[in-house]
Amino acid sequence: MKTTPLHEQHLALGAKMVPFAGFDMPIQYTSITSEHLAVRGLAGMFDVSHMGEFWIRGPQALEFLQYVTLNDVSKLKVGRAQYSMLPNASGGLVDDIYVYRTGETEYLMVVNASNIEKDWLHLKGLIEGFDVELENASEFFALLAVQGPRAAATLQKLSDTDLLERKKNDTFMAKIAGKWARLARTGYTGEDGYEVFLAPDEVRVVWKALLDADVTPCGLGARDTLRLEAGFPLYGHELTDETIPLCTPLAWVVKAYKTFHGKEAMMGRPCVQKLVGLTLETGIPREGYPVVKDKAKVGYITSGTHSPVLKKGIGMAYVNTELAETGASLEVEIRGKTVSATVVETPFVQ
């Protein structure tokens, strides 16, 4: 099992560890609910060093990225970042990703830990004809996500660079606790905050400085409940090789005016089902539970949990397109019984 550079720190804090994407990762330090609420109320930090980082460099880096991703990379100025996706040849998704423009002809792509190998082979397979170099730099980066309404202000105390005036999706280099880091005002919790890319042998200093500044260490459990409340998809659940992104609330990512890999296949596929948010009257939806209407199965839950903020069951589900309207009354089958569910707009928590 692989470990991140903060593995000993997690064990020292008494974290419960679980295997995730081949890494031994903390699922919680104290409790998922308290870590979740720390991020919603003050500031929390996540070790997400297991995620993958690829460098894309060269005269045709932009042309290559335009072809292999769905969002419009030509809109990205140096020092800016965007959410995007990697389409496959049949109109589904290889992964969802973040693209950071770090120089005129240099980009950093952050990919899901579970997809590093798959993405790498996929991108390598499409590189022919482009004057571009790809580097898998996953082992050269540690990554901390510092999230919450007090996250930026707390990081600011550890840096001489102005962090408070930066906009969402800005990315730049700065020293944090004396260590050079790439910062990006991004995250996966629905809160303000930064993601901090560091050298693996320097991340412990920053982790310690943030712990000393009372930032709550948070595990993958809270990361999942936070992203669900924020309505963010997770690859392997809401998004798969089969997913048509046009049938999800992330359809905005697909820039149909440009050419991209698999475009014809994607544009030709109808939305039989759409991805929606559901809230439940009682009980907790879990992945795979059927969504029903008038005793007929009309969809399935892709992720679900108990929302610590709303204090009720929330989930995301693919449901038949004609029923995927905000306000629609449906049911979720939980252990053979049905409970009332309502289609709602996401994010669940603003």
Next chain:
Amino acid sequence: MDYPETLRYSKSHEWARQDGDMIAVGITDYAQDQLGDVVFVELPSVGKTVAAGNSIAVVESVKTASDIYAPVAGEVVEVNAALADKPELLNSSPFEDGWMFKIRPSQPGELDTLMSAAAYRQFVESQ
């Protein structure tokens, strides 16, 4: 981790306690620690007849849903209604306020077939 001496324990991490002519059942300290924050409890109906080992209730934490099994055979005669509003009692007080249901046993002596505190502790530590 607590292992009260006066209770009996199952391999599926329920505890059972003689309570007059009934047997009170809940989940152990180890079980609640493994589950994490309990946010929902589905209790059996009063009057339900169960065999030992039957799935009888469900405890949901933020992470996951777990079946709870009847440690002895009998009839469910009472459930802890406080858990509907305060499922977190399973975390804060697993052996007292967080009891789940009471069974009137149909097999006298079945309670004694469950593990002692010492045996259960050994079982947990070998997991």
